[in-house]
Amino acid sequence: MFQDITVTDLLILKEKQAYTMIDVRSPKEFKEATIPGSINIPVFNDEERVEVGTIYKQVGKEAAMEKGLAIFSKKLPAFIAEFNKVDTPMTVFCWRGGMRSKTAATVLELMGIRANRLSGGIRAYRRWVVKYLETKEFGPELLVLNGYTGAGKTVILQKLQEKGYPVIDLEEMAGHRGSIFGQIGLTPSNQKKFDSALVTEMLKYEDERFVLIEGESKRIGRVYLPDVIFEKKERGLQIFINLPLEERVKNIIEEYEPWSKPELFQEAFSYIKKKIHTPAAKQIQSHLEKGEFEPAVKLLLEYYYDPRYEHSASHFQESQKMTIQAVSVDDALKKLLDILHNQKQSKIRA
Structure with missing residues (x-):
């Protein structure tokens, strides 16, 4: 089973060795803000994210998950191929450590690719940054x-x-x-x-x-x-x-x-x-x-x-x-x- 790690854990891992952070959010989200040094391998592109989000709001969580799974399953080979290019230990993250990073980490593990998941996602990282600037x-x-x-x-x-x-x-x-x-x-x-x-x-x-x-x-x-x-x-x-x-x-x-x-x-x-x-x-x-x-x-x-x-x-x-x-x-x-x-x-x- 993949391991959830904290922001502090992630920074320690980065300091000790070559390490890759992978943002699985959409390209638009990645462009707006990410963890510096991260690369983007999205579960959904911008249009797909909007589509799934609309279904979530208008129909419900279960219907949105079903649609998301249908979209993701079609692009799974290309998704795995991108991760196979990474030759260092890695951590995946999304907005708040939710379904996208969990899905990514689970699928990667099934394919024999080990990846940690950032607990709380980039939202937790943002809180850590704000606290650092306020207290350090x-x-x-x-x-x-x-x-x-x-x-x-x-x-x-x-x-x-x-x-x-x-x-x-x-x-x-x-x-x-x-x-x-x-x-x-x-x-x-x-x-x-x-x-x-x-x-x-x-x-x-x-x-x-x-x-x-x-x-x-x-x-x-x-x-x-x-x-x-x-x-x-x-x-x-x-x-x-x-x-x-x-x-x-x-x-x-x-x-x-x-x-x-x-x-x-x-x-x-x-x-x-x-x-x-x-x-x-x-x-x-x-x-x-x-x-x-x-x-x-x-x-x-x-x-x-x-x-x-x-x-x-x-x-x-x-x-x-x-x-x-x-x-x-x-x-x-x-x-x-x-x-x-x-x-x-x-x-x-x-």
């Missing part, structure tokens, strides 16, 4: 990368991560760059997906002396930073990257490629237009309509983003701050690497 302290010091918009903070963090430094990329997990234009070209995460990804990174780095993150506001796109990270970020060492305005404009143009989706940039600008001095707002609007993105970005920085950044950065104490003056992103990265290489973190604040 994150040990490492946070080194917070700040700078005017376009200073290349995200690129610098990515390069540091490639070099093996402990980095938590909040914007990547949020699916948002943190500005009014930040969702363009990205798929925003929901809170469940963001929290799960964040806890995974916190567990990964809990024994590090420090972790590098980007200076973010409480809200990033559609998600909010939990207090355990936001408050620690506010207390951390704030490293400010200063680049020339022209360099920042170039970086923004290269990252966003506004010519590929000009209508989205005009739409996003409409949300902040009233917050900008009228003559400048009209100039920005005109530049965007004509596809003149460099002058538009320059004016956006001067009249909107830079003043907001200066206001948000003013509340940090001088003892928390360190400034890196650089001429380019590569220059800033080199100077930051010199700091990280040549000084112990306990001395950076001195």
Whole structure:
């Protein structure tokens, strides 16, 4: 008989060996939120799940189970074939540890494939994540990368991560760059997906002396930073990257490629237009309509983003701050690497 395991059991198993977590819910449910690192082998596809659910509501549980069994039996060979590709120990789970994961685990056992089942399903995992974020302290010091918009903070963090430094990329997990234009070209995460990804990174780095993150506001796109990270970020060492305005404009143009989706940039600008001095707002609007993105970005920085950044950065104490003056992103990265290489973190604040 398959074994039911808890979330804690699952995390211990993952830590000890190569392990595969398999979400047997529908692809739509899997896309909305799952346990990070899981793969999706669904019992029902999206349409089948809706059909069975409708029968459950309109007719009853027994009729829904009968229909579900009829659907699943036809796809059983393909279902088993997918599991045969997995060459590690595994755990299956569904929404609340109900019929789908039980059916999957039972059928797999009949076919000689051993799989545990997560007790309580992803709902139990979500409760565990929420409790972790509410009750756990994150040990490492946070080194917070700040700078005017376009200073290349995200690129610098990515390069540091490639070099093996402990980095938590909040914007990547949020699916948002943190500005009014930040969702363009990205798929925003929901809170469940963001929290799960964040806890995974916190567990990964809990024994590090420090972790590098980007200076973010409480809200990033559609998600909010939990207090355990936001408050620690506010207390951390704030490293400010200063680049020339022209360099920042170039970086923004290269990252966003506004010519590929000009209508989205005009739409996003409409949300902040009233917050900008009228003559400048009209100039920005005109530049965007004509596809003149460099002058538009320059004016956006001067009249909107830079003043907001200066206001948000003013509340940090001088003892928390360190400034890196650089001429380019590569220059800033080199100077930051010199700091990280040549000084112990306990001395950076001195």
